[in-house]
Amino acid sequence: MSKLKVGVIGTGHMGQYHVNVIVNIAQAEVTGCFDADPNRLAEISKRFDIPGFRDMDELIEKSDALIIAVPTVYHYEIAKKCLDRGKHVLVEKPMTETVEQARELVELAEKKNLVLQVGHVERFNGAVMELKKVVERPFLIEARRLSPFNPRIADVGVVLDLMIHDLDIVTNLIGDEIRSVSAAGTSAFTRHEDVAAAVLQFESGCVANISASRATQNKIRTLTITQEKAYIILDFATQDIDIHRMASQAYLMTREELKYRQESFVEKIFVHKDNPLRQEHLHFLACITGEQEPIVPGYKDVRTLEIAHSILKQIHG
Numbered sequence: 577m578s579k580l581k582v583g584v585i586g587t588g589h590m591g592q593y594h595v596n597v598i599v600n601i602a603q604a605e606v607t608g609c610f611d612a613d614p615n616r617l618a619e620i621s622k623r624f625d626i627p628g629f630r631d632m633d634e635l636i637e638k639s640d641a642l643i644i645a646v647p648t649v650y651h652y653e654i655a656k657k658c659l660d661r662g663k664h665v666l667v668e669k670p671m672t673e674t675v676e677q678a679r680e681l682v683e684l685a686e687k688k689n690l691v692l693q694v695g696h697v698e699r700f701n702g703a704v705m706e707l708k709k710v711v712e713r714p715f716l717i718e719a720r721r722l723s724p725f726n727p728r729i730a731d732v733g734v735v736l737d738l739m740i741h742d743l744d745i746v747t748n749l750i751g752d753e754i755r756s757v758s759a760a761g762t763s764a765f766t767r768h769e770d771v772a773a774a775v776l777q778f779e780s781g782c783v784a785n786i787s788a789s790r791a792t793q794n795k796i797r798t799l800t801i802t803q804e805k806a807y808i809i810l811d812f813a814t815q816d817i818d819i820h821r822m823a824s825q826a827y828l829m830t831r832e833e834l835k836y837r838q839e840s841f842v843e844k845i846f847v848h849k850d851n852p853l854r855q856e857h858l859h860f861l862a863c864i865t866g867e868q869e870p871i872v873p874g875y876k877d878v879r880t881l882e883i884a885h886s887i888l889k890q891i892h893g
């Protein structure tokens with residue numbers, strides 16, 4: 577079967593990882609890359625030995641599919657251009673700045689029978705893929721995604737930058753029927769919110785407590801789930817899942833005092849650890865060739881963005 581011709585638009589921090597992965601995927605032939613910054617374009621084109629296009633339209637024309645890793649404010653405009661020209665699109669998260677833009681892109685892709693995938697790379701984290709097998713009617717979900725400040729992402733706040741990953745994971749895990757949303761946030765370094773905390777109550781009764789920060793002097797990416805017979809701890813960075821289960825609990829009466837004893841054991845789940853970005857690309861290509869169905873349909877991506885915007889509304893009014 578002939579290889580799919582893939583181009584990369586935007587070769588900054590995330591774009592370089594996309595190039596690094598796609599050049600090593602046998603099913604793809606890299607047409608080249610484009611970046612608005614000619615120095616960056618020259619650097620990446622040289623580092624990976626791929627053509628650097630000075631004209632984005634030419635790269636789009638020569639490709640079957642485009643990976644878009646430009647700042648979020650340009651996602652809509654560039655993804656629309658690619659879809660209009662009949663090209664499949666893998667656009668970085670968040671899909672767009674607004675819900676209306678996302679809806680328009682999803683409808684356009686459907687109308688033209690094109691694949692439009694959002695770069696929610698955590699979906700392809702080995703631990704997240706395993707999680708679906710162990711989660712059963714959770715009561716409480718706590719997600720924490722905390723990072724030190726990095727001035728690179730200045731066009732959107734932490735909700736669209738980081739929290740969107742956890743909104744995507746949580747809603748794909750337990751559904752998106754939400755009874756209430758409450759949230760608060762504050763800015764630390766930018767004009768947007770750099771810290772945000774949201775509490776979502778789902779129709780199932782489950783409560784999700786989601787915190788995101790880009791003002792923390794440590795990098796933490798964890799998800800914990802409390803359900804009837806287990807407490808599950810997922811670490812996105814190490815791709816590990818630990819499940820705590822209660823074995824027994826008892827009160828012990830000694831001569832001096834009453835003691836509480838609790839016995840639990842921890843199960844370590846076997847996780848197949850691959851590069852999640854590579855898995856993301858393989859899924860994108862397999863959806864284009866029809867070998868796989870998108871693991872998350874477009875309308876769900878729109879819904880996740882809607883939830884993010886209801887959190888932003890609570891924060892900014």
Ligand SMILES: NC(=O)c1ccc[n+]([C@@H]2O[C@H](COP(=O)([O-])OP(=O)(O)OC[C@H]3O[C@@H](n4cnc5c(N)ncnc54)[C@H](O)[C@@H]3O)[C@@H](O)[C@H]2O)c1
Pocket residue numbers: 585586587588589590591610611612613616645646647648650668669670695696697728729737
């Ligand atoms: N999936 C993830 O985990 C993850 C992680 C980081 C960033 N991202 C996303 O990737 C996107 C890019 O973020 P980044 O950290 O790589 O930013 P960045 O600033 O490092 O890179 C953006 C690149 O796009 C180029 N660019 C700007 N405007 C352009 C335009 N109109 N046309 C072509 N090129 C243009 C810039 O010159 C720069 O090289 C953002 O949407 C961000 O949310 C996703």
